[in-house]
Amino acid sequence: MSSDIPESDWKAFRKLREVALERFCERVMSDINRIVSARDMSFHKRYLQIFELITERDGKIARAFNNPRRSTAIIQLVAMRALDLVTEEELLVFTPATQTVVQELTQHRDVARGRSDA
Numbered sequence: 001m002s003s004d005i006p007e008s009d010w011k012a013f014r015k016l017r018e019v020a021l022e023r024f025c026e027r028v029m030s031d032i033n034r035i036v037s038a039r040d041m042s043f044h045k046r047y048l049q050i051f052e053l054i055t056e057r058d059g060k061i062a063r064a065f066n067n068p069r070r071s072t073a074i075i076q077l078v079a080m081r082a083l084d085l086v087t088e089e090e091l092l093v094f095t096p097a098t099q100t101v102v103q104e105l106t107q108h109r110d111v112a113r114g115r116s117d118a
């Protein structure tokens with residue numbers, strides 16, 4: 001059985017991926033602006049915090065967005081959902097089968113991380 005998603009889902013994924021990537025980058029920039037504006041810290045301390053933030057977020061952006069392929073689209077959708085970059089409503093553009101797999105994997109991920117509220 002192939003792990004590739006249907007063509008219609010692949011097209012929807014590519015569009016949604018761009019939206020989610022912009023959301024992610026907007027959040028990072030907002031966090032950087034907050035650090036830059038923290039006048040109670042030295043420039044060096046702010047630099048270190050920004051470096052730490054970028055380093056931490058770089059791993060997240062890689063998991064969710066790097067090297068998109070049909071065979072990895074589901075896992076990347078789950079990563080985007082975990083980062084709150086994709087809404088439940090936005091998932092409705094996908095086929096029911098893809099929606100179900102993404103929801104199940106997201107719930108499994110939440111349970112594995114100890115989040116039962118999801």
